[in-house]
Amino acid sequence: MHVPDGFLDAPTSAATGAVAVAAVGVALLKARNELDDKTAPMAGLVAAFIFAVQMLNFPVGTGTSGHLMGGALAAVLVGPWTGVLCVSVVLLVQSLLFADGGITALGTNIVLMAVTTVLVGWIAFRLLQAVLPKRLSLTPVQAGIGAFASVPVAASVFVLLYAVGGTADIAFHTLMTAMFGVHTLIGIGEGVITCLAVGAIIGVRPDLVYGARPVLARRELVIKKPAVA
Amino acid sequence: MRRVATRWVVLGIAVLALVLAGVVSRFADSDPDGLTRVSQDHGFAHTEKGRDGLLGGYSGATGVLGVLVVLGLAGGVTYAVRRRRPRDEQS
Numbered sequence: 001m002h003v004p005d006g007f008l009d010a011p012t013s014a015a016t017g018a019v020a021v022a023a024v025g026v027a028l029l030k031a032r033n034e035l036d037d038k039t040a041p042m043a044g045l046v047a048a049f050i051f052a053v054q055m056l057n058f059p060v061g062t063g064t065s066g067h068l069m070g071g072a073l074a075a076v077l078v079g080p081w082t083g084v085l086c087v088s089v090v091l092l093v094q095s096l097l098f099a100d101g102g103i104t105a106l107g108t109n110i111v112l113m114a115v116t117t118v119l120v121g122w123i124a125f126r127l128l129q130a131v132l133p134k135r136l137s138l139t140p141v142q143a144g145i146g147a148f149a150s151v152p153v154a155a156s157v158f159v160l161l162y163a164v165g166g167t168a169d170i171a172f173h174t175l176m177t178a179m180f181g182v183h184t185l186i187g188i189g190e191g192v193i194t195c196l197a198v199g200a201i202i203g204v205r206p207d208l209v210y211g212a213r214p215v216l217a218r219r220e221l222v223i224k225k226p227a228v229a
Numbered sequence: 230m231r232r233v234a235t236r237w238v239v240l241g242i243a244v245l246a247l248v249l250a251g252v253v254s255r256f257a258d259s260d261p262d263g264l265t266r267v268s269q270d271h272g273f274a275h276t277e278k279g280r281d282g283l284l285g286g287y288s289g290a291t292g293v294l295g296v297l298v299v300l301g302l303a304g305g306v307t308y309a310v311r312r313r314r315p316r317d318e319q320s
Contacts, residue, residue: 002262003264007273032312033312040311040312045243046303048246052250053246055249055287056256057257057258057259057262059260060263065262097291097294098284098285099281168273170272174271175271182266204233205232
């Protein structure tokens with residue numbers, strides 16, 4: 001869903017650029033609390049992995065493809081603020097080196113694919129974690145559901161931005177229907193990839209998954225109980 | 230459960246990313262993505278202002294280079310802002 005230059009007018013692009021700068025600035029400050037001995041080595045790798053998987057477009061319906069956005073995946077693996085940084089770096093490199101996403105649209109793409117997907121994916125993930133049983137086996141599924149939800153929401157935010165500053169006159173509901181529909185399908189792929197990736201790391205080293213920590217902390221308490229008695 | 234060393238996890242993800250970008254990417258669907266397709270169907274694809282990236286388009290080789298650049302940049306940024314151990318803070 002990389003927005004190219006020209007889709008949104010200059011004022012809208014400037015506004016999303018300002019929001020993106022602010023979001024990345026806050027993320028730089030907040031990520032410090034997430035990056036410890038376990039997450040710090042993972043962060044660069046998670047970004048590199050997301051870049052690689054974003055190259056793997058999968059078919060959705062006839063003549064249309066989609067690919068991972070990765071915000072929810074990054075948030076669950078290394079923490080939401082670090083996730084914003086990871087996906088922002090991916091988007092910056094894609095824009096500069098591959099012209100995948102515009103230069104003036106970089107702020108828009110960061111708002112959509114770094115900020116929105118992290119926000120939606122992480123909040124949905126944490127809500128599910130709060131209401132469902134505290135089992136490690138559920139963590140990949142919760143991440144997948146958060147990832148699934150994040151894609152149509154990001155597409156909807158694009159449509160809202162287009163309603164404000166789109167350079168062509170497209171009816172709001174027409175664009176919303178089209179974007180929401182195709183990105184709900186792409187969201188299924190996002191959810192499956194996120195579930196598999198989180199599940200793979202949980203399988204070997206659950207302690208390296210930032211989002212699994214509340215469950216792990218609880219599990220360790222349960223294990224230690226008989227030793228004390 | 231046998232604990233897999235962090236360096237193997239790190240190496241595993243790095244190798245997987247390189248293989249996905251360098252090899253598997255050639256099997257990716259070349260159809261337009263969701264937004265591009267919608268812009269074609271609803272008549273605003275022409276508003277795109279195209280340009281060339283520094284590496285041109287995606288290929289196995291440029292993909293591998295992209296992975297390494299992202300790894301260096303994201304790894305560098307997160308390394309710079311990470312939480313230091315107390316003894317690091319003092320020095």
